Amino acid sequence: MPDETKTPPPKPADNADKPGQSGSVEPVPPADKPAPPAVPPKAAAPAAPAKPAGPAPVAWESLMVDEFRRQYGSGIREASTYMGQNYMVVESAIVHEVLQIMRDRESFDYCVDVTAVHYPQREKQFDVVYVLYSFARNERVRIKAEFADGEKPLSVFDIWPTADWLEREAYDMFGIEFEGHPNLKRILLPEDWKGYPLRKDYGIIQQDSEWVKINLGIESGQ
Amino acid sequence: MSDRESHLELQEHDQTFLDSNELIINMGPQHPATHGVLRVILKLDGEKVLGTECVIGYLHRGVEKIGENRTYTMFNPYVDRMDYVAAVSNGLGYCEAVEKLMGLQAPPRANYIRVILTELNRLASHMLWLGTHALDIGAITPLFYTFRDREEILKIFEKYCGARLTTHAFRIGGCQYETYEGFERDVQKFLKFVAPKIDEYEELLTTNRIWVERTKGVGFITGEQCIALGVTGPVLRASGVKWDIRKAQPYAAYSEFDFEIPTGTAGDTYDRYLVRMKEMRQSLRIIDQAVGKIPEGPIMAKVPKVMKPPVGEIYHSIEAPKGELGYFLVSDGSTQPYRVRVRPPSFVNLQALDMMVRGALVADVVAVIGTLDIVLGEVDR
Numbered sequence: 001m002p003d004e005t006k007t008p009p010p011k012p013a014d015n016a017d018k019p020g021q022s023g024s025v026e027p028v029p030p031a032d033k034p035a036p037p038a039v040p041p042k043a044a045a046p047a048a049p050a051k052p053a054g055p056a057p058v059a060w061e062s063l064m065v066d067e068f069r070r071q072y073g074s075g076i077r078e079a080s081t082y083m084g085q086n087y088m089v090v091e092s093a094i095v096h097e098v099l100q101i102m103r104d105r106e107s108f109d110y111c112v113d114v115t116a117v118h119y120p121q122r123e124k125q126f127d128v129v130y131v132l133y134s135f136a137r138n139e140r141v142r143i144k145a146e147f148a149d150g151e152k153p154l155s156v157f158d159i160w161p162t163a164d165w166l167e168r169e170a171y172d173m174f175g176i177e178f179e180g181h182p183n184l185k186r187i188l189l190p191e192d193w194k195g196y197p198l199r200k201d202y203g204i205i206q207q208d209s210e211w212v213k214i215n216l217g218i219e220s221g222q
Numbered sequence: 223m224s225d226r227e228s229h230l231e232l233q234e235h236d237q238t239f240l241d242s243n244e245l246i247i248n249m250g251p252q253h254p255a256t257h258g259v260l261r262v263i264l265k266l267d268g269e270k271v272l273g274t275e276c277v278i279g280y281l282h283r284g285v286e287k288i289g290e291n292r293t294y295t296m297f298n299p300y301v302d303r304m305d306y307v308a309a310v311s312n313g314l315g316y317c318e319a320v321e322k323l324m325g326l327q328a329p330p331r332a333n334y335i336r337v338i339l340t341e342l343n344r345l346a347s348h349m350l351w352l353g354t355h356a357l358d359i360g361a362i363t364p365l366f367y368t369f370r371d372r373e374e375i376l377k378i379f380e381k382y383c384g385a386r387l388t389t390h391a392f393r394i395g396g397c398q399y400e401t402y403e404g405f406e407r408d409v410q411k412f413l414k415f416v417a418p419k420i421d422e423y424e425e426l427l428t429t430n431r432i433w434v435e436r437t438k439g440v441g442f443i444t445g446e447q448c449i450a451l452g453v454t455g456p457v458l459r460a461s462g463v464k465w466d467i468r469k470a471q472p473y474a475a476y477s478e479f480d481f482e483i484p485t486g487t488a489g490d491t492y493d494r495y496l497v498r499m500k501e502m503r504q505s506l507r508i509i510d511q512a513v514g515k516i517p518e519g520p521i522m523a524k525v526p527k528v529m530k531p532p533v534g535e536i537y538h539s540i541e542a543p544k545g546e547l548g549y550f551l552v553s554d555g556s557t558q559p560y561r562v563r564v565r566p567p568s569f570v571n572l573q574a575l576d577m578m579v580r581g582a583l584v585a586d587v588v589a590v591i592g593t594l595d596i597v598l599g600e601v602d603r
Contacts, residue, residue: 055325055532055534057534082534082535082536083322083323083325083534083536085536085537087535109449109450110449110452111452112452112537112539112546112548112565113537113548113550113563113565115550115563115565117552117560117561118561129550129563131537131548131550131565135449135463135465138470138471140471140537142535142537160450160452161450161451161573162450162451162452162453162570162573164573165569165570165572165573166452166570169569173286186279187278187279188278188279188282188602188603189279189282190279197284197287198286198287198290202287204287204288204290204291
């Protein structure tokens with residue numbers, strides 16, 4: 001992720017630093033709204049940045065992380081807390097094992113979400129993100145792993161059946177194939193659709209025009 | 223025509239249509255009981271359901287993609303279009319997620335207004351659920367009653383922000399609008415008006431023999447199964463798991479109010495009905511506490527005109543009327559989110575349908591879809 005532009009400049013004319021949006025970038029209108037009428041104590045002109053300058057993730061110290069570190073060493077690439085939320089970045093080869101342990105030993109029995117983020121400029125393009133929750137500890141953790149395009153993460157369907165549709169959606173939107181998934185096919189888009197819309201190289205108005213023409217009988221769905 | 227052909231073919235093989243015991247039929251996508259464009263492929267043996275498969279995506283609009291191509295502020299109204307019967311909850315979740323990402327805190331007055339409107343919306347959502355669910359099962363009267371009373375909530379929304387359904391009531395950092403003159407009075411009047419109405423619904427249904435027969439023991443799911451399938455909200459609570467994000471990880475001003483988490487024991491359709499009815503009463507309780515003591519002060523935090531959250535990731539979730547609604551935001555430091563992920567409760571809860579109806583009757587499928595309380599706008603996004 002680019003690490004520039006920490007201070008908000010007055011003009012919102014730069015979105016060129018957004019990676020992987022070539023061709024599909026739209027002009028960004030000013031993000032401000034007209035001030036609400038008749039609100040007495042409204043800050044008139046928030047010229048100064050109200051947020052603290054650059055919060056950074058801090059190391060996440062816990063017994064659980066120590067245990068994982070002992071077991072996997074450098075396989076646990078990062079364990080941090082950002083804005084009070086804990087996450088771990090692990091090597092792609094051990095992510096399934098780590099998740100299994102998370103459920104069995106650490107009682108993270110509820111898999112909230114499985115999703116992905118696309119970074120086209122990276123060698124390993126995808127972050128696969130698992131959001132976990134433990135009822136016993138009332139705690140949330142995110143586990144992240146990087147995967148290259150075409151690399152197949154192991155499905156976590158065998159750990160949490162809820163991953164069925166969540167992984168299907170990640171496959172549908174990013175083209176990440178989860179190995180061992182019992183029924184990996186598109187879920188939201190038509191099964192014969194071409195392209196993976198949430199990849200950064202897929203434009204905002206792009207579509208499978210061939211599909212649209214054949215199935216809807218029109219030139220464009222837009 | 224093709225039906226006739228296949229029928230003829232069967233006769234040729236000296237077999238009639240009646241002999242075949244497995245039948246595959248489509249329920250939907252245009253079916254009044256699927257609450258939108260949901261297609262369920264049913265495999266039947268006579269009246270018995272052998273298995274189902276949901277075909278979804280008819281309402282897919284690419285909300286997450288839109289989010290990546292709009293600024294944080296511009297994306298705010300879009301989230302209302304996911305669960306359009308609980309638009310206020312959607313907006314609250316999104317605004318709080320961005321606030322968290324930016325390190326902002328909505329002022330106390332805004333939080334109170336947020337709680338009141340969100341709970342009113344929960345009531346509206348549950349009323350719509352009750353009306354349509356009862357209608358699916360054959361009780362037509364509750365629909366008129368609940369729509370009549372839901373109207374009063376929509377009137378308050380309309381007076382507050384001008385919109386009835388997709389309200390866009392909140393902004394990142396607080397609320398856009400100050401409460402209107404007489405807001406508290408209107409809400410209090412509504413509380414007095416609606417409490418006996420909920421009794422009325424219960425009178426119609428709770429001991430109604432047809433209702434009980436159609437819902438008791440139907441669509442059974444245990445707490446463990448719910449957790450394994452990621453099912454949250456009233457469905458999870460009706461299976462005996464006492465978990466509500468408003469209590470477990472309080473957001474907005476929920477930690478300041480006194481309320482209970484109603485739970486069930488059986489995990490069937492009837493229990494889910496009871497849990498939602500109790501939840502409506504708890505919502506009234508929360509609103510009653512909040513409306514009497516809305517603190518004075520600003521309704522907006524100091525928000526920069528151009529929102530550029532620092533580089534980072536955040537996951538924030540709230541207890542929407544249907545379950546856990548989460549937002550996973552990735553910021554690259556620019557004015558637009560690098561990634562917006564919505565974790566919709568309806569989508570995940572719908573996964574449980576197959577498990578809940580296997581071995582049941584066709585008519586129970588309708589009851590179970592109703593009791594899961596899905597909104598296809600949110601399933602498909």
